[in-house]
Amino acid sequence: DAGVIQSPRHEVTEMGQEVTLRCKPISGHNSLFWYRQTMMRGLELLIYFNNNVPIDDSGMPEDRFSAKMPNASFSTLKIQPSEPRDSAVYFCASSLGLGLMNTEAFFGQGTRLTVV
Amino acid sequence: LAKTTQPISMDSYEGQEVNITCSHNNIATNDYITWYQQFPSQGPRFIIQGYKTKVTNEVASLFIPADRKSSTLSLPRVSLSDTAVYYCLVGVWNQGGKLIFGQGTELSVKP
Numbered sequence: 001d002a003g004v005i006q007s008p009r010h011e012v013t014e015m016g017q018e019v020t021l022r023c024k025p026i027s028g029h030n031s032l033f034w035y036r037q038t039m040m041r042g043l044e045l046l047i048y049f050n051n052n053v054p055i056d057d058s059g060m061p062e063d064r065f066s067a068k069m070p071n072a073s074f075s076t077l078k079i080q081p082s083e084p085r086d087s088a089v090y091f092c093a094s095s096l097g098l099g100l101m102n103t104e105a106f107f108g109q110g111t112r113l114t115v116v
Numbered sequence: 117l118a119k120t121t122q123p124i125s126m127d128s129y130e131g132q133e134v135n136i137t138c139s140h141n142n143i144a145t146n147d148y149i150t151w152y153q154q155f156p157s158q159g160p161r162f163i164i165q166g167y168k169t170k171v172t173n174e175v176a177s178l179f180i181p182a183d184r185k186s187s188t189l190s191l192p193r194v195s196l197s198d199t200a201v202y203y204c205l206v207g208v209w210n211q212g213g214k215l216i217f218g219q220g221t222e223l224s225v226k227p
């Protein structure tokens with residue numbers, strides 16, 4: 001398996017524009033996480049899905065952020081409209097999330113977003 | 117979720133053994149202890165996980181005392197490439213629960 005695949009790797013956009021980040025989890029994994037990382041705030045959990053259903057979106061900063069998981073192999077994180085303070089590295093991760101054994105999460109390479 | 121506390125930074129030299137301790141006084145009975153490693157410009161990577169006593173793999177060892185209120189990640193004979201941020205996480209994720217990262221410990225290995 002190629003691991004968790006995120007696209008694009010880098011995104012530069014102007015303030016006010018819509019930004020869509022994409023994630024393809026590892027096949028067979030049923031939990032998916034979106035994180036944001038900045039120097040000031042560290043690694044923040046934004047939202048996570050289990051079996052394509054959003055379980056907890058309490059980390060989503062505001063209504064400008066939305067996430068979807070239409071099927072088991074694809075998820076998007078959308079920011080509309082984008083603001084300079086949204087500049088960060090956004091990570092997607094997936095895990096098996098089932099069974100008695102605790103499971104590890106596998107992270108993608110991240111998308112570095114710059115809003116100017 | 118149990119709160120974790122670990123040193124913000126540590127320095128070491130190549131060839132030394134490094135021990136990073138994490139405190140988790142409010143750990144619950146079902147909680148596991150997991151450590152992740154993050155290199156610059158990369159996503160975190162799972163290193164090791166344990167529930168009690170000692171766990172060892174090809175990368176590290178994890179020591180957990182009987183009361184489980186702390187744990188120590190041990191990296192034997194570190195090299196420059198072990199320079200990274202190390203995160204301690206406590207919780208249960210086998211049902212897809214939250215995976216919350218704290219501030220981590222920034223390890224700097226010098227020649």
